[in-house]
Amino acid sequence: MSAEHRSLARRLFEPASIDTQAPVARVVTYALLFLWTLVVVVPLYWVLITSFKGPGEVDNGPFYLPFVDFAPSLRAWDFMLVQNYTLRPYMNSVVVAVASTLLAVLIGSLAAYALVRIRFQVKLAAVALFLILLTAVIAAVATFGVRWEIAVAVAAALFVIALFTLVGRTKLAVGNNDIEFWIISNRIMPPIVAVLPIYVMFQQMRLLDTQLALIATYTAINLPIVVWLTRDFFAGIPLDLEESAQIDGASKFRVFFTIALPLVRSGLVAIFLLVLILAWNEYLLALFLSNADAQTMPVLVSAQNTTRGPQWWNMSVLITVMIAPVIVISSILQKHIARGLLVGAVKG
Amino acid sequence: MTATDTMPEAADRRSWAEWLDGHSGRIMVLPAVVVLLCFAIFPLIISAYLALSRFALAPGGFTLKFIGLVNFRKLLVGSQQYHLLGKFGTFGFVQSALLALITAGLLFLLARYLLRGRPTIVGVVGRLLATAMAMGLAILALATMAPGGVPGTVVNTLLYVFVGVSVQFALGLGLALLCGQPIRGRNFFRVLFFIPLMVTPVGIAYTFRMLADMQKGPFAPLVRAFGINEWSWATEAWSARLMVLVGDTWQWTPFMFIVLLAAVENQPRDQVEAARLDGANGFQIFRDITWPAIAPIAATIVLIRLIEAFKIIDLPNVLTGGGPGLATESMTLHSFISWRTQDLGGSAAIGYMLLFISTIVCVSFFNFVVRPARRFET
Numbered sequence: 001m002s003a004e005h006r007s008l009a010r011r012l013f014e015p016a017s018i019d020t021q022a023p024v025a026r027v028v029t030y031a032l033l034f035l036w037t038l039v040v041v042v043p044l045y046w047v048l049i050t051s052f053k054g055p056g057e058v059d060n061g062p063f064y065l066p067f068v069d070f071a072p073s074l075r076a077w078d079f080m081l082v083q084n085y086t087l088r089p090y091m092n093s094v095v096v097a098v099a100s101t102l103l104a105v106l107i108g109s110l111a112a113y114a115l116v117r118i119r120f121q122v123k124l125a126a127v128a129l130f131l132i133l134l135t136a137v138i139a140a141v142a143t144f145g146v147r148w149e150i151a152v153a154v155a156a157a158l159f160v161i162a163l164f165t166l167v168g169r170t171k172l173a174v175g176n177n178d179i180e181f182w183i184i185s186n187r188i189m190p191p192i193v194a195v196l197p198i199y200v201m202f203q204q205m206r207l208l209d210t211q212l213a214l215i216a217t218y219t220a221i222n223l224p225i226v227v228w229l230t231r232d233f234f235a236g237i238p239l240d241l242e243e244s245a246q247i248d249g250a251s252k253f254r255v256f257f258t259i260a261l262p263l264v265r266s267g268l269v270a271i272f273l274l275v276l277i278l279a280w281n282e283y284l285l286a287l288f289l290s291n292a293d294a295q296t297m298p299v300l301v302s303a304q305n306t307t308r309g310p311q312w313w314n315m316s317v318l319i320t321v322m323i324a325p326v327i328v329i330s331s332i333l334q335k336h337i338a339r340g341l342l343v344g345a346v347k348g
Numbered sequence: 349m350t351a352t353d354t355m356p357e358a359a360d361r362r363s364w365a366e367w368l369d370g371h372s373g374r375i376m377v378l379p380a381v382v383v384l385l386c387f388a389i390f391p392l393i394i395s396a397y398l399a400l401s402r403f404a405l406a407p408g409g410f411t412l413k414f415i416g417l418v419n420f421r422k423l424l425v426g427s428q429q430y431h432l433l434g435k436f437g438t439f440g441f442v443q444s445a446l447l448a449l450i451t452a453g454l455l456f457l458l459a460r461y462l463l464r465g466r467p468t469i470v471g472v473v474g475r476l477l478a479t480a481m482a483m484g485l486a487i488l489a490l491a492t493m494a495p496g497g498v499p500g501t502v503v504n505t506l507l508y509v510f511v512g513v514s515v516q517f518a519l520g521l522g523l524a525l526l527c528g529q530p531i532r533g534r535n536f537f538r539v540l541f542f543i544p545l546m547v548t549p550v551g552i553a554y555t556f557r558m559l560a561d562m563q564k565g566p567f568a569p570l571v572r573a574f575g576i577n578e579w580s581w582a583t584e585a586w587s588a589r590l591m592v593l594v595g596d597t598w599q600w601t602p603f604m605f606i607v608l609l610a611a612v613e614n615q616p617r618d619q620v621e622a623a624r625l626d627g628a629n630g631f632q633i634f635r636d637i638t639w640p641a642i643a644p645i646a647a648t649i650v651l652i653r654l655i656e657a658f659k660i661i662d663l664p665n666v667l668t669g670g671g672p673g674l675a676t677e678s679m680t681l682h683s684f685i686s687w688r689t690q691d692l693g694g695s696a697a698i699g700y701m702l703l704f705i706s707t708i709v710c711v712s713f714f715n716f717v718v719r720p721a722r723r724f725e726t
Contacts, residue, residue, distance in 0.1 A: 021529055029526050033537055036523055040540055043555045043598065044547075046566055050558060062566045111380035118373035131389075138393055142401075143414055183380060186388045188710055190659045192680045193699035196692060197394035198387060220387030223380055251365070252372035281548040283662045284680065288687075298550045302666050312558055319551040330546040334539045337546075338606045 044327075051076055051316035058312050076313040086300070086318065092290075093297040093322075096211055097279040100218035105272050107219065108226025109234075109264075111183065113256050115176050115227070116234040117242070122179070124172040126163060133159055180231065187224040195288045202289060209294045217285050222275045229274075233267040234260060270336040277326055277337075297322045395696045403692035419697040428694065430500065431674060431682065432701075433488060437497025443490045450486045454479045478712035481705070501674065501682040504664075505702070507589060508678060509657040509709075512596045517650055519597065520604025525634070527605075528612035538609065545602040549595075553666035556595045585675035588668045592676050595663050600653060607649050611642040647721035651713055658706035679705075 012024045021029065049065075050058065052072035057063055063070040080086050114120075133155040140146040202213045237260065245255050261268070283298040290296060295303075301318050304311070330337060368375065399420070402413045423432045439447075458479055461467060489506060492499040499507070527537050544552070559565050562580055581587035619637050628636075661680040664670055670677035670685070677685075679702040686695035 021531070025529075026531065029529050029531060032526055033523070033531075037537070037540060039598070040544055042566070043552075043559055044543070046559060047551075047555050058564055062564060062568050064566065107379040107383060110376040114373045114376035118376075120373065120377070134390070135393055138397060142397055142412060179377070183384060186384055188655050188707055189388060189392065190680060190699065190702050190706060192659070192661075192683045193395050193696070193703050194388060194391035196398060196687065196696055196699070197391035200394075201391075216383075217387060220383045223383055227380065251369040252376070253368075256376070277546050281546075281550075283548075283550055284659075284684070287684070298548055298662070301548070301554065302550045302662075304554075310557075312564075315554050316558075319548075319554060323547045323551055326546045326548070327543055330542060331539045334542050338538075338542065338610065 044323075047316045047319050047323075050312050051320045053313050053316075055311075055313065076317045080314050080317040081321070086321070089295045089297050089300040090321065092211060092214075092294055093280060096214045096218060096294075096296060097276055099211075100215045100222065100279050101272060101276045103215065103219040104222040104226050104275055105230075105268065108223050109230045109261070109268065110256065111223075112227045112231040113234050113260055114252075115180050116231055118252075120176050120179060121173045123167050123170055124174055125167045125170040127174065129159060129162055129167065180227070184224050184228045187221075187228075191221060191284055195285055198285075199288050209290050209292060211294050213289050214286060214294055214296065217289060218279045218282060221282075221285070222278055225278070226271055226275060229271050230264070230267070233264040237263045266336065269333075273329060273333055273337050277330070280326060395699060398692055398696035399700050401693055403690065405690060415693070419693040420701075423694065423697055423701070430498075432500050432502055432679075432698065434492035434500030434503055434674075435496075435498040436491040437494030439491065439494055443494045447487065447490055451483065454482055474712070474715060477708060478716065481708045481712070485705070498674075501677045501679045501698075502701075502705070504589070504675070504677055505658065505660070505679045505705075508593065508596060508660050508664075509654060512593050512600070513650060513653045513657055515593070516597050516600045516604050516653065517646070519601045521608050521646070523601070523605045524608035524612050525638075527609050538606070541605050542602050544599050545606075547599065549599060549662035550666050552595050552599055553663050556591060556598070557667055560591060582668060583672055585672060588672060588676050592663050592667055595667060596657075596660065600657075603653065604649060607645060608642060611645040612638060615641040644718075644722045647718040651710065651718050654713055655706070655710050658702065658709075 013022050049072070052066055052074070053063070053070060054073055054075055057070045066072040137148070137151045137155045140151045141148045198217060199208070202208045202210075207213045241263075242255050242259055245259055246252075250258070281298060282296075283302070286296045286299045287302075290299060297318070301315070301322065304315050304318065397414075398412075400414060400416060402415050402418070404411050404413070422428045458475055461471065461475055485502075485506060489499070489503050491497055492503050523541060527534055527541075559567065560581055562568060562571055581591055615638050620633055623633050623637060659680055660678045661684065664676045664678050665681050665684075668676040670681050679698055683695045683698040683702070686692075686698060
């Protein structure tokens, strides 16, 4: 091999400096990245253009370019958004997602803050007693037909009596870490295990198929994530600011709302968006808890299949209006959302 | 609170405020605990009761009859076994060899723990439990995928979890390493690759149904060119499962990518440069510098994905409806279908079995992979 050849090979395969890539490596890198770009874009593009097609354009085989090989029309958009009541599920989704996310972030960050800043000691005996009494109440009501008001009252009385007499004598206690772990571990529970009793519960309360039921349930399922992610933000802020405020006589609540929360604002925004999108996309619980009035978008979209057959153009409109806001939010605020994910993954 | 606030008529209010402040910790945690009690612990107990009883509609309501473990027996060895566990095939040479390999690996890990260091009671019990679960699931998977066997919903769920998460991790890591190179447009790729994570799974399911349509989809001409006209992916078990995995991977690779990219960018730059100057190749740098730096994060995000992957229902339900037959049905979908046919007891029993499997797998993964990976770092 001649010297010229070697230098050419070297120029192609070895980087010129440490901050750049060798030309061949760069070409391969870009090729692979563009390949994945196609993987990401093609499905989204296909949904978008299908929403501008009609039955004819879909059934007569694939057409790829609007204005070039088919004439785009707004018929499907008109049909789904103007003639049909898509607006209602859409508003349901908006209300449920926003309200449940606000609640989850508020409740979750309060709890996370307290768990970071205040030392807890809960007697293990009290926890065990509570669970045993709860089980006993359920068993009594379900098998022996005891009225639930009586069962709950008796159990509550027993619990209070035991709390002041027996529980105080025991030593074993659970601390902050245990409480935190318990809250977070609720996320491991598959929702399908909890959803049947929740369904029955709302049925008894006559709250089935209402936004309220969905808001309450979504708040609960997203709470573990909020606690898990916010605790690291609170743990990261310096103590002295809060301490000086407390010396000035501010209550813990005031310190939380006026000092701690503003300090972790950007982190909260990230978590808010993340949870918002989770609630927006939620499917299983909505499937159980809503059917007509409180129906959310994912349920509406999935119901298209059985009621109308595969009318791809209408379906595409629904999918487009459903994912458009999410894509806009996530691409503008990608950095923030990713930070929310990162905190969880790094500190875990 | 300032002195002007403490007027006589405000004394009452002040003592209330003091009480509030003294108990502020408990009050702050209380809402979260109440919500979780109402929507997690309480339903969990009721579900346990449902799983042990027979539900029947009756005039003016319903009746529940305690029947012990009948629901579980029906699912594991009775008439529903075919649905949950699948049909067992005959063990051939390949299956036996794989089983022997898995057994040897698990025994090796167990022996290493017992012989090295100080085994504790909790450690031994936990490892025995994890080993037993791994063995059971491995036997089930091998037996139902053997010739003549048909995988049930448990094996389907395991496929989605283990194959799906592995592929997503591999792709995410590959993309993160590519994007971590000194290239232009990194931010563009970062934003673009992030998008699928946020798209509704139900929407993804329909989108992939459209894309994979053999007559009208965008790839139809390509497929026709290969002359496979009559074939449809939806009618064959493995191609249908593959479609579900493709949709799931499309959605979740971004999650792995975005977190791993941040980890790759945080790796010690000076070490990488020093290694390059010493003439280390890309693989050596990855093995000795990048991987140790990102291992703890990698382990954690795989854990997060495992937790979520066990809950899969949207994609199989919409993409394939669980079909053909039961080929793509996940455990959550199985439970949902049981609920729809008024078999609440069976539905709760399936849910509980999913809870057992996913808890043991996730807790084992946390203890035996995530914890060591984090210790590795410090």
